[in-house]
Every structure is written in structure tokens, then in C-alpha cells.
Amino acid sequence: MSEETTKEKEESKPSISFIEQFIIEDLKEGKNDGRIHTRFPPEPNGYLHIGHAKAICLDFGMAQKFGGKCNLRFDDTNPVKEEVEYIDSIKEDIRWLGFDWEEREFYASDYFGKLFDFAIDLIKRGLAYVDDQPADVISAQKGTLTQPGVISSFRKRSVAENLDLFYRMNEGEFEEGSRVLRAKIDMSSPNMLMRDPIIYRILKSPHHRTGEKWKVYPMYDFAHGQSDYFEGITHSLCTLEFEVHRPLYDWLIDQLKTSDYRPRQIEFNRLNLTYTMMSKRKLLELVLEGKVNGWDDPRMPTLCGLRRRGYTPESIRRFIDLIGYTKFEAINDVLLLEHAVREDLNIRVPRVFGVLDPLKVTITNYPRDKVEEVEIINNPEDESMGKRKVPFCNEVLIEREDFMENPPHKFFRLAPGAEVRLKGAYIIKCDSFRKNEKTGVVEEVFCTYDPATRSGGGTSDKKVKGTLHWVSARHAIDAEVRLYDRLFDHEDPAGQKDDDYRKFLNPDSLKILSDCKLEPSLRFAKPFDKFQFQRLGYFCVDYDSTKDHLVFNRTVSLKDTWAKMKK
């Protein structure tokens, strides 16, 4: 084997995350009969965001890679916070991302019966007790980070009494907050979560799935690991903040297990992105306070927001792939996400002409009543996408910033005396222009064209530095275009101790342009159709769009080295 092929082989070898290494080790050791079974466990209390995408890609990705399965499980143990409306959106987002849980759609509430039985079992084994003290007393008795807790006077309650009380708790005999069920573990554990954690509380709100059946509901710690166990999950992947929960997770599994099978919890770093935040609670605030226009506002990091913005599932998966899984709490540059969409959209979407801020150009030597159809390649990256025809006449519109009366050095666009190519059509030369006397604004530019320079004509080998996009003034269609910028102007808006994140809201995060002109082929564009507006960026039809009123969202601009040079 030559040195080169060895090198290539090494380079193409994907690096493996610590999680994958754990899984491989477990497989080698023959754990759980060599099964791999994961789960994605959202709480139905909000919309999924790109941070969830990171978890989804891992959970489903590991299952796929090792020939296992991944369940979808709604962690619905708190009826007061959860709503059905979120369930459908969560399912839609997971499917959109490209993953399939097949028939394995589960709910933690499916296990309320089993969980209750397990609680009864713990009570019988002297491992759980009913505590009658109010929340503040229990909390105070928990001790502090440096001091051990105090043992509750109810800890020594008899099994019979505990049993009786717990059943009655569930019959609705007691008020919310009057009693809880606690696991009997260790009040002096250095891990606060092991100090007789509350495992059941009384809640009288109806549950979206079980209705009025239950009056006691399990806490997260008493539901999650057990649900994993009931479903035969082998690897329970979650974010770093659950690390301290792992001893409790394992303790409960130890009480539950009857064979060699046991699920293993592994924690990885949460996704943080610059110039945004992932807290569901804060995202909800933005929606409620009208700082954004709903959960699917294209500035939101939610999956529905990104989808509306024009992101593809492929680009999100690619991004997730690029950032990896570690135990380091990183803050990822949103630039990498933008790179990922550009990379994807570049190869798959057609190029079109759209002028956001039109300036009229009259070609004085082009016959007034003549209209030509010029043929333009849809995507230079992909021949198979074919060509289209675009009408051309003596009046065209160009981007206002593509003309300058007094151009700086290296300005390759239109200026008095300068020549540019109108892409796919002719080379034109600027002879003069007309300004509004009062405002000083340029209102019209007069050019002459060189008939020998028609694209593809081959009768002239004239070259010019600049090529502009354009639309025929007489054929162009109107559109509204929404330009988005980052929602916050601080890299880490939610991480500033002394400042509320609202202080960093970017006032220019949305710019609406209502006077844009597009080439006529866009007339029948449908919501979510994606295009590259030549020289400008990637745009996606918004669902606000109607037959008479086209609306586009800018997904991301093209890289702009000229803009960089100007700075």
C-alpha cells in the first residue's frame, strides 16, 4: 500500500466520540445481550430547538450505527406544565430532521401504574416513606452543600402506615403539598440528590393523557430511569447537568433490576450557540412578550424557526456532526451553522435574479419595443438542473449599491464611464445618470449596450471585471423580502450575570424590504421553496406568501469579500 492511500484512509476515518467508545466497550463486554437501544425523551412543554437536534442526532444516530432502536418517549410526569399541542410539533420536527421512531412512541405516563407499584414495593422493603412536612421544612432539613441533612421525624414511620398513607394520597384525600413520598437513602450524602429525594408528590391537575386517574405523580428521577428500564433502553444519553443524578439513577435501577440487564446513563455537553440562547423558558418569554413573532419566527433557534428561515435538515445534521459530543461546555460559533447551510444550499438550489433595492437602468441604444429571452444556467454546480429563460429589454433594474457616482478603488461595478456585464445578457457601459435635484438620490442610469457581447454569442471576447444581476423593469414581479440578522448582539446574551438577556436584543434583527423586484419565473414559487438570489444569498418562500404577495425570507447571505474589503 502506498503512503498516499494510507494517509487517505486515515483522514477519512471518522473520529469517534467518547460516547461511541463507551458503547463499543459495552458491546465488547457483552452487556445487555449485545443490544443497543436508545431513546429521545422530550418533555412536551415547548418547541424543540437546535439543542434538541443535537440530542436527537445522537440518540437516533447511535441506534442506527449499531443496528439498534431508538424510542420516542414523552416525559410527561408534570401535568401542570405540559400540553398536547406540543406533542405534534415535536413529532413533526423529529420527522423533518429525518428520524423515525417507527411504532415506538411512548409516554412516561404509560408507566404510572408500574411506577406506582414500584413505589409500593420500595415502601414494603422499607426504602421509602411518606413525609408529612411542608416543602420549606423538607428543604431546610436537606442541609446545605457543606452540611449534612437532618433526618425527618417521619423517616421511621412503619411500613403499614406508609402504605396506608400513600394509597390515600393517591385517592385524593390530602391536599397538594401536604405529603410526599421519599426514597430512604442517605441524608448525609455529599450528593444532595441522594438525601432522601422526593419521588412522588400530590398533584390534582388533570393529566393530558391519564385524566383524573392519578392524584400522585412521580418526579423526574423516579420516572426517567425506570422508564428506560421498562423499555429495555441500554444507553440513556442526556446532557451534563444530569451528571449528579446518575448515582440516584443507578440506585433506583439497582432496586428495580431482576437480571443482568441495566440501562447506562451517559452525559454529554449541551449545545450552546453564539448570539442566541437555548433556554425553553426564555424562548417562551420572547414569544409571550412579542419580542419575536411566535415560536417559528425565523430568528428563533427552534427547529420550526430554522425550517421557516430556510435551513435544511441536512445542514442541521451536518452542523451537529461538525461540533461533536464532549464533556466540555463549549459555546459554538453560529458561523459554523451558517457555513453548513451555505454548503448544502450551494449544491442544491437554483440561482435566480432578485433585486432588493432597485435602481433603473435605461439602455439607450436598445430598441424600445424589443424583448429578448436570454438563457441562464440554473446552477453552475449541477448541470442537470438545466437552464431557464429570462426576459430582457431596454429597461432593467439593478441593485442600487451596484452603482456609484464616485467609486472607490477596485469597485468592479457600474459607475460613470465603466462597463459591466448584465449576467446572461450583454455588456453595458454607463454614459450618464440622473439625480433627484432635491434629494441628491440617483434615480436613473443611462447606458449603451454592445450587441456583440450577448452571452453565449461568441462574437466578442470582451471581458469585464464586474457581472451584475438584474431584472427586466417591465417584466419583474413584486416581492417582500425579510432580512434577518442575529437576534442578539451579544455572543452569550443569557450568560451575563448582571444583565438581563433582553438588554442584548438586536434592534436590527429584522429588516423588511417591501419594494423588491424578482424575475418572473418566481411567480409560482411555493412556501419553503429555496433559491439563491444571485450575488445576494439564499432565500426561502415564507408561508405568509400569497399569489398576489410573494414573501421571501433570507436564510443566509452569500459570503461577501467585497463587504469585508470595504471595512
Add this chain to the structure above:
RNA sequence: UGACCCAUGGUGUAAUUGGCAACACGUCGGAUUUUGGUUCCGCAGAGUCCUGGUUCGAGCCCAGGUGGGUCAACCA
């Protein structure tokens, strides 16, 4: 003043598990280009938080620091 976790170019990750610190993004140059896009080529940028130890050899193992994160909801 506790327990647990973490620390590698600007950012995010990698390093065949103790053997020449690599990749991506970003940056800067150049070539190509009927998109100042794309593509291609190249430069710069860390000696791996600190101190010590083990070792022929340490980013990796050990000890002690420093810095950061998580944990004291009847939330998940």
C-alpha cells in the same frame, strides 16, 4: 467552604489509548470564475491551564494547585 465533572490555535473538535499535536470553521494571501459566490493552492496561528512526579518518552498516567460548570424545585 462539600461532592461530582471539565480544561488542546480565535472557535469547535482530533491525536491509532504513553511515541513527530491534526482536522473543520474563521483569518490572511494567491489562482480560477459571466455570482466579489463556488472550487483549488498556500500562509499565519496552540506546544496542550499551572507546579511537581512516574517514564527512554506525557496532551494522555499520578499528586497538588488554578480556573470554569453542575447540585440545596413537591421542574425536567
